[in-house]
Amino acid sequence: MAEAPVLTDPFTEAAERLKTLTKVMSTKAAIGQTPKELVWTLNKAKLYRYTPVLPQEQRHPVPVVLVFALMNRPYILDLRPGHSFVEYMVNKGYDLYLLDWGAPGPEDKNLTFDDYTLDYMPRAIRKLKATFGVEEFSLLGWCIGAILTTIYAALRGDEDGLRNLILLTAPLDFSDKQNLTFARWTDERYFDVDKVLATFGNMPGEMIDYGAKALKPVENYVGNYVKLWDNIDDPRMVESWHAMNTWVTDNVPLAGGAFRQLIVDLYRKDKLMRGELMIRGQRVDLSRIHANLLTVIAEDDHITPSCQSEPIMAKVSSADKELFRVRGGHIGIMAGSGASKFTWPHIDGWLAPRSK
Amino acid sequence: MAEDPVHDGKRFDPMEPWKGVRDIYLDAWGKTMVDMVNSEAYAQATGAVLDTYLTVSAPFREAVEKAMLKTLEQLAMPSRADVVSIAGRMTNIEMRLDDLDAKLDGIQRLIVQAGTAPLAEPRPARQRSKPPASKKTSSAKKAKRGKK
Numbered sequence: 001m002a003e004a005p006v007l008t009d010p011f012t013e014a015a016e017r018l019k020t021l022t023k024v025m026s027t028k029a030a031i032g033q034t035p036k037e038l039v040w041t042l043n044k045a046k047l048y049r050y051t052p053v054l055p056q057e058q059r060h061p062v063p064v065v066l067v068f069a070l071m072n073r074p075y076i077l078d079l080r081p082g083h084s085f086v087e088y089m090v091n092k093g094y095d096l097y098l099l100d101w102g103a104p105g106p107e108d109k110n111l112t113f114d115d116y117t118l119d120y121m122p123r124a125i126r127k128l129k130a131t132f133g134v135e136e137f138s139l140l141g142w143c144i145g146a147i148l149t150t151i152y153a154a155l156r157g158d159e160d161g162l163r164n165l166i167l168l169t170a171p172l173d174f175s176d177k178q179n180l181t182f183a184r185w186t187d188e189r190y191f192d193v194d195k196v197l198a199t200f201g202n203m204p205g206e207m208i209d210y211g212a213k214a215l216k217p218v219e220n221y222v223g224n225y226v227k228l229w230d231n232i233d234d235p236r237m238v239e240s241w242h243a244m245n246t247w248v249t250d251n252v253p254l255a256g257g258a259f260r261q262l263i264v265d266l267y268r269k270d271k272l273m274r275g276e277l278m279i280r281g282q283r284v285d286l287s288r289i290h291a292n293l294l295t296v297i298a299e300d301d302h303i304t305p306s307c308q309s310e311p312i313m314a315k316v317s318s319a320d321k322e323l324f325r326v327r328g329g330h331i332g333i334m335a336g337s338g339a340s341k342f343t344w345p346h347i348d349g350w351l352a353p354r355s356k
Numbered sequence: 357m358a359e360d361p362v363h364d365g366k367r368f369d370p371m372e373p374w375k376g377v378r379d380i381y382l383d384a385w386g387k388t389m390v391d392m393v394n395s396e397a398y399a400q401a402t403g404a405v406l407d408t409y410l411t412v413s414a415p416f417r418e419a420v421e422k423a424m425l426k427t428l429e430q431l432a433m434p435s436r437a438d439v440v441s442i443a444g445r446m447t448n449i450e451m452r453l454d455d456l457d458a459k460l461d462g463i464q465r466l467i468v469q470a471g472t473a474p475l476a477e478p479r480p481a482r483q484r485s486k487p488p489a490s491k492k493t494s495s496a497k498k499a500k501r502g503k504k
Contacts, residue, residue, distance in 0.1 A: 042454055043447045106436060107443035123454055130461035181394050190403025192410075199410050199417070214393055218386035226382065230375070 017232045024228070028250075029243040032075030034086045036098070040127040044102025047124045049132075050086055054093045060355035062163055063095040063128065063137050069144035070116070071208045071254040073247060074100050076335050077142075080243045085334055088344050094355070095132070099124055103252035109201040112257035114280045117152045125160050138164035138351060139291075142334065143304065144262070146170030147272070150312070153289045155282055164354050165291040165318075166347060169330050171304040173311040174270040180305070181215055186263045193263045203259040205251030215302050244335065273311060286315035293321040294350050296333065296343065303330040322350060 040047040052059055066086075068074035077098070078086035089096050099121070104111060125137065139162060141149030146167040153165050177183045185191060196203070213220035224245075231237035254262075271277040277284040293316055297306045306325070313323055326333050326342050333343045392398055428435050434442075 042450050105440075105443065107440040107447070119451070123458075126458055126461075127454075130458075130465070184394070184396065184399045185402065187399060187403075190399050192403075192407060195407070195410050199414070215390075216386065217389045217393060218382060223382055223386065226378070 013233075017229075020232050020238060021229070024238060024242040024245065027242075029080065029239070029246040031080060031243055031246055032078045033081055034078050034084060034090065039097070039131060040124050042120060042123060044104060044108065045120050045124070046100045046102060047128065048098045048100065049128075050090050050096040050098070052093075052095060053090055059093045059095055060352065061134070062355040063097055063132065063134055064089065064164075064351070064355075065097045065099055065125070065128065065137055065139050067099050067121075067139060067141045067145040067149050068101075069142060070101050070104075070148075070258060071144065071203070071205060071252055073250050073252065074098055076247050076331065079247065079335055080239070083240070083243075083335075083340065085339070085344055088340065089348070092348050092352070094351070097128060101252075104202050104255040106201050109197070109256035111255035113148065113151060113261050116148050116258065117155060118280050121148065121152045122156055122160060129161070134161075136161040136163040138162075138166065138355065140166040140168065140347075141170065142168040143171065143330070147172065147262075147266070150272070150286070150289070151277070151279060151284050153291055154284045154286055155279060155288075157289060157291050162291045164294070164351060165289065166294045166296070166351070167309065167312070168296045168334060169298050169301055169304045169309065170295065170312065171266075171308045173273045173308045174267050175273060175311075176305075176307045179307055180267070181302075182211065183267045185211070186267050188268060191263070193260055197256040197260060200253075200256075202253035202256045205253050208254060209248075209251045212303060240337075247335075273315070286312060287317050289316040290318055292354050293318040294347070295321075295323050296347070297323065297325045298328050298330055298333040299325055300328060300332075301330045320354070324350075 035051040036048040037051065038046055039049050047065075066074065066077055068077065078084045081087065086096060086098070101116070101120075128137065129135065137160075139149045139153065141147070147170065149165060150167065150170065150172060153162055156162075157165070174180065174183060186193070200207075228238070228241050231241070265271045265277055269276070272284060272286070275283065275285060293313075295309055295313060297309050298304070299306065310323065313321055324346055326338075326346070328336055328338060328343075333339060425435050
């Protein structure tokens with residue numbers, strides 16, 4: 001008996017592949033699905049509490065607040081079920097909160113680090129403490145979120161009851177200009193920050209996205225899609241790519257005032273590490289940080305090289321501090337395939353005994 | 357020829373040998389591009405392109421903004437500046453509400469503390485009704501002073 005004509009197979013396969021490709025390129029994946037409730041809101045900022053899955057007596061008494069960057073959506077921390085840092089930490093018994101900055105509108109163009117660290121963060125923390133009756137808390141800041149948490153820890157940490165501080169890929173030291181491509185691009189000889197902000201108000205998300213992708217143009221604009229095509233028959237890979245692509249293409253603007261501070265005060269003048277950064281009239285003195293400190297460095301990070309995160313270890317007054325290096329990129333260490341094997345367990349292992 | 361050539365359970369892909377070549381090419385291209393974007397010349401060029409765009413587009417943008425402003429005025433509709441101003445006021449009101457919320461939380465905490473305080477330990481102000489205890493304290497203090 002003759003078998004089914006095999007010549008139709010390649011066409012069927014090609015059609016299926018194109019169908020999958022069209023789907024992942026034109027739709028958004030379901031992300032950020034861990035259940036949560038709104039605790040506090042101010043302007044665009046929101047504080048969420050993830051619904052605990054363990055009874056109170058099995059949970060760590062010290063809550064953890066996640067603070068992500070200003071120009072990306074924070075759901076990278078809760079990408080998809082089965083591969084979510086949030087889900088992992090909730091299952092490990094942490095009372096987990098997320099400070100979502102939202103997307104600034106034209107009316108927010110004057111928001112600065114001063115507002116984020118001395119208005120928004122203290123208010124959110126106050127509400128958390130008042131609502132859930134806790135005195136101490138832990139902060140986890142990632143990327144620009146790590147800058148904000150560092151400034152906050154130096155200015156308000158002791159006063160507000162900050163016990164543990166976790167900094168992920170924190171761009172804090174800007175002295176090594178040769179290793180910082182962003183510093184070269186935003187050099188005052190080439191980049192007129194005032195002219196850009198006079199035109200746009202806030203720094204457009206598309207421009208920030210271009211800047212991040214242009215650091216590795218071939219990898220981001222070509223290799224990423226080649227990788228998808230090579231693995232298009234693997235549903236798990238496609239699902240993972242789809243979720244990540246949904247996050248990568250969902251950029252938000254950066255408030256003009258904060259962008260100016262980032263470029264002028266940090267990238268150009270390195271004021272934070274020099275101890276010259278002034279936030280609403282107060283000098284940000286890193287030696288005023290006493291909280292237990294864990295700094296996580298991504299060894300293959302092209303956005304925040306390790307030289308930007310290491311020096312803070314010598315500046316803080318924390319008696320308990322650790323520097324943890326992990327293989328991976330800026331985002332990959334927390335959202336890549338190795339995150340659940342290396343980074344997340346290490347954070348849990350460090351935080352658990354310090355959350356009692 | 358009845359069966360497809362299958363290796364290790366996978367269908368034979370005639371493009372497979374080319375993938376290695378492609379990956380080597382992409383890798384080399386990627387490294388070249390990374391070197392290029394890291395150069396001073398690239399920073400200068402992108403800065404010049406952005407500056408030119410901002411300068412050239414400014415008159416058009418201003419003209420559009422003026423025309424839009426006049427149109428909105430004629431239609432008795434709020435301009436962007438009006439909406440931004442209202443949004444700023446809203447945030448200000450939210451801040452005041454948050455301040456009130458903080459005060460209410462503080463009052464609630466005091467009420468709870470006041471309600472539970474007698475169970476935990478007597479408040480100092482109410483110790484007036486217990487003269488023996490205060491006498492003991494004062495005499496103890498006097499004794500200490502005497503020793504000094």
